[in-house]
Amino acid sequence: MKITKRRLILGTTALAVSSVAMTGIGLRVSQSQAFFEDSPKEIVDEVWQVINRQYVDATFNGEDWRGIRQEYLDKEYSDKEEAYEAVKEMLKKLNDPYTRFMNPEEFKSMQIDTSGELTGVGIQITKEEETNNIVVISPIEDTPAAEAGIISKDIIRKVDGKSTEGMDLNDVVSLIRGKPGTQVKLTIEREGNIRDYNLTRAKIEIHPVRARIENTPNLGKIGYIRLVQFSGNAVQEMKDAIELGEKENVNGYILDLRSNPGGLLYSSVEIARMFIDKGQIVSTVDRVGQVDAHNANGSVLTNKPIVVLVDGGSASASEILSGALQDYDRATVVGTQTFGKGLVQSVRGLGDGSGLAVTIAKYLTPKGRDINKEGIVPDVVYEMTDAEKEVLIQDRDKIGTTEDAQYRKALEILSQQVAKK
Structure with a gap:
């Protein structure tokens, strides 16, 4: 199946998996990446423009979206990492966990088409709007997470002992995923009870x-x-x-x-x-x-x-x-x-190889x-x-x-x- 530049997905907020082929997503050529390397402010404006054109809520969560653009473009960014942090800060104003920015590494790791082979523990997670808890939507069948007994609505409190409180969703995913054969410990809260799950990351082949x-x-x-x-x-x-x-x-x-x-x-x-x-x-x-x-x-x-x-x-x-x-x-x-x-998200590649999922x-x-x-x-x-x-x-x-x-x-x-x- 051909993957279009902006694929509509109805799936989850983030997946603790990696090694997904991104062919056809629309990543730009090296000259464009070099331009964004020299002008990190451009990525801030590109994200703003996409949200301005496509975001589902025309009130932008009651925020002055044009004013926000001016605010963030008036700032100076010494490198693209500072620009990435600014983009994430800007998107938080929408209060929408499904609209999210991914740096190039995170974008490459995001699962778009699940017909291929993945690596990870096999859970799909979201950040609850009301509580800001990192919550399991569901484990993927026949994966380390499912076999260990992790279930829907489990709250991930810690990853390898590091608290997820206040953490960005993509950062939690980055902590969970890793090379096959390595281990990760998830501290799970379920109905008020806390339990640790020691999972071994693995290659995951999904038969739907x-x-x-x-x-x-x-x-x-x-x-x-x-x-x-x-x-x-x-x-x-x-x-x-x-x-x-x-x-x-x-x-x-x-x-x-x-x-x-x-x-x-x-x-x-x-x-x-x-x-x-x-x-x-x-x-x-x-x-x-x-x-x-x-x-x-x-x-x-x-x-x-x-x-x-x-x-x-x-x-x-x-x-x-x-x-x-x-x-x-x-x-x-x-x-x-x-x-x-x-809600429906559109996922698209940005000029420097990063990515954006937008609720449209x-x-x-x-x-x-x-x-x-x-x-x-x-x-x-x-x-x-x-x-x-x-x-x-x-x-x-x-x-x-x-x-x-x-x-x-x-x-x-x-x-x-x-x-x-």
Whole structure:
């Protein structure tokens, strides 16, 4: 898949991974980099200009954005590092953890297309707006973080003994990532309890779809599809999974989006089109109210009953898909309230090899629901007990099996849906 200069992502704030290919992102040539080396003030103005043109909030969080430009251009910067710090200080005035600056090293390390091989511990994190805590959105499946038992909503208090209080999100990511085989200690707070996790960084290969056909006592054949990320190759893998289910004549599907932190906008739209025959799937609204609608196109692959599993780690593109299926009564959503990230970022390379992620729009479900901060509330709320959660934390191979309490609930609901049909 070709990576455009400014790719729309619905994913997470930052990823504790590294070694991601950035081909096609639009980094400038060496002459441009030399110019920015000699004139570090230029990077400050370039970032200001991008925010001025694209940022979702036309009030700029109530700040005098033109005045801010003058303030920061009146300063002198001895080198680009001082300019970088000024840019970060300037962006903080927007009070938006999703709009962030990355120096060249951080930008190269940022994951844009998850179809490649990564290195790190495999967690996706954000900085909470209300508390400024560094919070885990979700671990990536089959990574050191997931296998160690780190879960959504965990608060990262320390990295290798260094407190994250007041720390910039990118700085936390830089502390966590590193070479495969090296260790990092995360001090995690969960429900008031503090625990250390010693993780060994590793190479991470992400396969977004895990699917199987299962023979059940009451339902006969069903298709179980676990989608862990909306990456570039998720569309084809999902298509293959559904086509296999139709070939096997399954009676229904369980679509598992738990701990799926999101990914690419087009991926969520294309997958929704496999289940929804007509109508609007999602609309994006920018700061002047313009609406960019994405619609179904008659390419539906199945009309079988669907149950969607979600939890607090289901974010962004997961909320687009589950929200659309819910609005059309195309599926029954089961689990717990989702993360609530209804914002779209554009990621672009800057003149000196650094990068900028800018919040450019919010998205709405087909019924016009703005799910940012609210999330998707399931049709059937099923909160697992601590004991039920521990079963899956201790052995993640039990996810999507009868040892998984939410999966059992999904089977029960799917049985009812099949019986109605």
